[in-house]
Amino acid sequence: MYILLIYCVLPYVAAVALYRLFFHPLRQYPGPLLAAVTQGYQSYFNVVKVGGLVYQLDKLHKIYGPAVRIGPNMLHFNYREAYHDIYTYGSTLVKDREFYHGMVPYAAESSVGFVDPSLAKTRRGHLAPMFSRRAVVAMEHSVQQKVNKLLTILNEHHTSPESSVDMGAAYRSFTMDVITSYCFADSVNTLDAPGFDHPFNQSVVDSFHIFWALQHFFSAIPLFIVNHLPRKLAMFLPLFGGYLNLKFAFENQVDDILRDPSKLSSVDHDTIYRHLLDEGSLPREALIQEAFVLMAAGSHTSGTASQVGTFYALKNPDIHRRLFEELCDAWPNMDEPMSFVALEKLPYFNAFVKETLRFAVGIIQPLPRVIGPATPSIGGLKLPIGTIAGMSSIFLHMNPDVFPDPHVFNPDRWLVEDISTMMLDLAPFSKGPRICPGLNLAWCELYLVLGNIFRKLDLKMHTTEDMINEYRIEHTMNYFVVRWRKSFQAYVDKLSK
Template identity: 30%
Template sequence: MSYFVLAHTTQSTGSFLTACLLVFYISITVLYRLYWHPLAKIPGQKLACASGLVEFYHDIVLRGNYVKAFPSLHAKYGPVIRIAPDKVHIRDTEFWHEVHCSGTKWHKDPAHYSSIGGVGRSLATEVEVELHRQKRLLVRRFFSAQYITSIEPAVLSIVHRAMNKAAKSHAEGSPFNISALFSRITADSITQVLFGKTKEKMCGGEDAGEVIVSTLDLFSRSFLLTKHFPRLAGMLLNLPKRVASYLLPGYIGFRRQVETWIDEVEAQHRDGKLGGDKGSLSLLDLLIQPELGRDDNHLDVEIGLAPENKRALVDEVLAYYIAGTHSSSVTMSLAIYYLLSNPTKLQKLQYELDGLPSNQDGLLEFKSLSNHKAPYFNAILKETLRKASPVPGPLPRIVPVGGVNCYGYYLPAGVRVSTSIRLVHDDPSIFPEPQQFLPERWLDAGVHMLERHQVAFSKGTRVCIGMNLAWMEMALCLANFVRRFDMSLYKTDECTTAWRDCAIMVLDKPVQVSVEKIRCSFGSARTVHCIHDTLVLRRPN
């Protein structure tokens, strides 16, 4: 009997000591972070300085809301604040340019970019400067202005098909999800760049191609989960397919689809063929066989995308899809929302677009939408990008060797410092009334200063490689939709278009519209003029 009492007492004593040690460890850690940590003098919320609970709460519980809290935190604590025990955020537009300029010594934070969204070390998240340069050199031909111009007919065809779907919804008298329609357009466009063919040829039919869009939204919403639990993505990939798909369906489902596509292209390579349509070179061909581009680009570094490194290949393709699909579709969705919420601006835009020449199919081409020919339309796009900020949240960088002094605070080398595009675009000293949708600001004499601070695509060596593609597809899509249709919002208001920072901007709910009237019809006309309510067709002689 005494033996069991002694054993129980010993066990209880051990549990008590363990609990005491745990409390002691937590207490010492909190005290260290608050008073002795190298960042102890940086102001901020005490709980955020002591633990990562505040960041976790905003990311996971509030689903990507931390960047929205930054303006009030900076107003309270100043331009330099501590947002986590080892993280600092700085609100200073000129400092943003210093960090993101060409040749910057502020390198990407490996802990953040190697895990976010489960896309590994893709071009967008690569932290090694030389490796990033080599990867960019390898694929830059597919994002050059010359290449983007060459695929304009394919993009116009994609837009044309989407407009026919909108016209069908009008004929049926039913509203539709224009955000989803825009996602299909951008997914089709990036598929053309990646694989050199349309999604119908990739998926065996238009309906089957919906897998691209249907899982991307779930996938993007998984970003914050894998950010805080970076090993989760790798663990899920090693689980049985059914279990992994149940736990994180968007991520696992789309990843496995991409693996299938890569296998198909690799099979073509074994047969001595390239993956693009009619045997043309595609971006994926270069990712699988980098030697195809080494001679032209003087590549001399192993970029880690050989066929045996399947995970790296999948990461790269996933990153292109996320960046090339979601960001552009969200921007276009918000553009439609802003325009339909501002009838005067919409009418002014339609009047400008009505006066532009169209092609033989009645569609506006990219050359007709230049800033010189369509200044108000370009102002609409620029203002939407300012308001939308496709990547709104913190972009962590590492303080370079030697440390820096900022606003009287010393930041030692190795500290994780971030800035946010959202706060640059909301700087009232540069963009007066930043919360208002004011495209007219881009038509004023001081537009050159504004354009310097339009950083939706970032700047420097890390500028978005897909900028030309994104701008073209947004221009072609928005211009033709607005010119052809009179639309109204359906069950969509300011509340439903609230956004979250999931590494990229994600809308709470999609933008839905009803087509009230078709302003212009497609046909064999060489030019189509839509002047208010009158449709004038000029047929060839």
């Protein structure tokens, strides 16, 4: 029986491999033979090499050129014209259903998971009022409250090398508390955990760690069973522990809101979920999955960016000094808050934030898009309909033609007269019709937290033997969102004041 099965399967596998190598519409594009034959090439680097695909893509482009076949039906590019054709102006391309539905249970019924552009547009329309620049500016006091809490904790509990703290954890706790308050009017208060070691943040990290297993082996992981197991029994599945912890937490919050929507009106600021409920009756599961997306996007990316920017400011005394001097000149009385809008107008600080976002790409995964019948050329190439195209924004941000010496953290590059090309190629929140809807909140968080940190505290880096010297693509792990392999420790030096 097994021998018969092998005799049946092997010819089929051989025929598929031969077709993909010699007859497939993408056969003329260079790349590894294994990538042309099977999706397993990407699976290997994402799962076995722990999110190492983007690092491998950098190597592939050096070998094969600007357009590389990285899957049986997928091309990856590394030049700016292709990026803008796919994302910035890519209204005729749609998200790859297989990839985004492989994100289940995180996002299938969320604004990120929708493949249908009309569904995505409707949901984004519900979210837009709360994420508009006007709305963010009106609510910046709630962000400032979390900034003040973070500074108080650092100033009271982390004032020596012995009490130094992981700044990545500190910033992600801050952004987690901001986004949960912004969504539910009920912050999870991760800032209160000693050393910023809150189990909620660990659950987020754990949930990211299973992303590629879900993506590549979804048929072998029956998550619909996991989702419907009794809670006590489900928690015995360690692989899904982080995901289940978050799922149960969001279920409780959403159920509380559905039982008593008036809770959303009893706070001193508007909330995202009030808008979602006001716009119509969304299914409970859609609300829970939207919570996943908003929480992940709203905490991890801007928290990580703050970590990277702080690292380079503390590493380079000249950057640190110039930030402090400019902030002091514009903000003589630090007991009075300085607004997000005012901080944006400070030339060097503004340049520093932009350079921070250039280095700290939020999502380094090449987001796959499907070529449609009306799609024009991509980077000068007319691709077959149905081809999946993508490009990691890390290749946009590290393009030496636009950003000379791209691996050097240099805020001064943004102080030249014409920055239009650099701004076009700054894509930490992606570009075009599927750009991250929360980018205004992220900008606000970065300006407020970094401005307050460098104006009010004298942070010092606590050096250790294994501390990294710089943040580079080699130091990242791609879990859809970027995760740096190492953070750094810092403390408030009160003696230097």
